[in-house]
Amino acid sequence: MDDSENFIRARDNETEGRYLGTGWTVFRDFDTVQKTEHNVRLRAKWRDPGLPQFRKGGKRSYSAEWAIKDDNAAKFYAPLREKPDLFLRFASLAEQDPGIEDRDGRQEITMKWVKRYGVLGLEYDNGSAQDLAYGRRSVRRENLLLFWDEVHRAAGCITAYRAGTAPARMLKRSNIPGKTTTEKRMSAARLLDTQLRHKLKHECYPKLYYEVLRETGEPANVGLSWGFRSLLGAMYLQLAWRIKSRQCQAPGCNNVIDLHERSDKETCSRTCKQRRKDHRDRAAAKPATSRALGAD
Numbered sequence: 461m462d463d464s465e466n467f468i469r470a471r472d473n474e475t476e477g478r479y480l481g482t483g484w485t486v487f488r489d490f491d492t493v494q495k496t497e498h499n500v501r502l503r504a505k506w507r508d509p510g511l512p513q514f515r516k517g518g519k520r521s522y523s524a525e526w527a528i529k530d531d532n533a534a535k536f537y538a539p540l541r542e543k544p545d546l547f548l549r550f551a552s553l554a555e556q557d558p559g560i561e562d563r564d565g566r567q568e569i570t571m572k573w574v575k576r577y578g579v580l581g582l583e584y585d586n587g588s589a590q591d592l593a594y595g596r597r598s599v600r601r602e603n604l605l606l607f608w609d610e611v612h613r614a615a616g617c618i619t620a621y622r623a624g625t626a627p628a629r630m631l632k633r634s635n636i637p638g639k640t641t642t643e644k645r646m647s648a649a650r651l652l653d654t655q656l657r658h659k660l661k662h663e664c665y666p667k668l669y670y671e672v673l674r675e676t677g678e679p680a681n682v683g684l685s686w687g688f689r690s691l692l693g694a695m696y697l698q699l700a701w702r703i704k705s706r707q708c709q710a711p712g713c714n715n716v717i718d719l720h721e722r723s724d725k726e727t728c729s730r731t732c733k734q735r736r737k738d739h740r741d742r743a744a745a746k747p748a749t750s751r752a753l754g755a756d
């Protein structure tokens with residue numbers, strides 16, 4: 461099972477299809493708003509410049525429907541429903557990073573992403589990237605430096621997550637801080653915990669679904685799930701589900717166990733079941749303790 465399947469399974473374990481409808485817009489054409497040595501700030505054009513119907517008598521005139529329809533918007537989609545492994549795809553960009561000195565190389569990769577999945581949504585409509593800025597997250601603006609910072613942060617989360625179950629010899633070679641395997645695992649878990657906490661707090665919000673019966677107005681279904689303020693937020697929801705979902709208990713495996721499997725199932729496959737048994741037989745019966753990290 462590859463990790464994409466794990467992301468899909470985790471989402472299906474942790475939420476329901478009807479709660480995955482929050483949408484995000486993808487635009488075709490962008491203007492460069494600002495260019496510096498290492499950064500480029502981009503903004504989606506307000507319409508496709510090639511469309512003649514907006515020119516009348518040599519002057520630009522916009523029809524009334526223009527207020528709601530933007531011809532530069534290529535599509536509107538639901539990332540959680542349609543791209544359940546987007547977090548993985550995003551984190552994997554880290555391997556392609558040509559580095560901060562190659563601004564144009566970075567821009568090329570960024571544009572490819574943005575035209576396929578949309579901007580990350582880290583800037584606000586007023587052009588600010590501040591946490592405390594008022595207003596809506598922009599679906600039109602992208603900022604190259606912020607984009608690549610987040611790519612590496614996401615890749616770091618994947619590394620930290622895998623460190624939780626990785627064999628000791630792999631951890632030894634990693635650059636995760638800590639002297640012993642346990643120390644490395646602890647610092648990886650702390651990093652992941654901090655990242656997820658921050659992202660869920662700033663980029664996501666709880667969303668109530670209150671459905672009533674059309675005929676009588678009586679409550680039919682009330683559900684509590686998640687919405688997101690940015691595409692980045694949607695991706696971190698995917699990561700949170702991935703981590704939270706019931707996982708294989710065999711050493712070194714973190715495959716997600718399907719919701720529909722028996723509730724006492726602890727491993728993802730026969731092979732893992734046997735490995736788990738062998739491991740247990742070998743290990744002296746040491747009681748394991750767990751504790752919450754940095755609870756606030």
Ligand SMILES: [Zn+2]
Pocket residue numbers: 708709710713714715727728729732
């Ligand atoms: Zn397994």
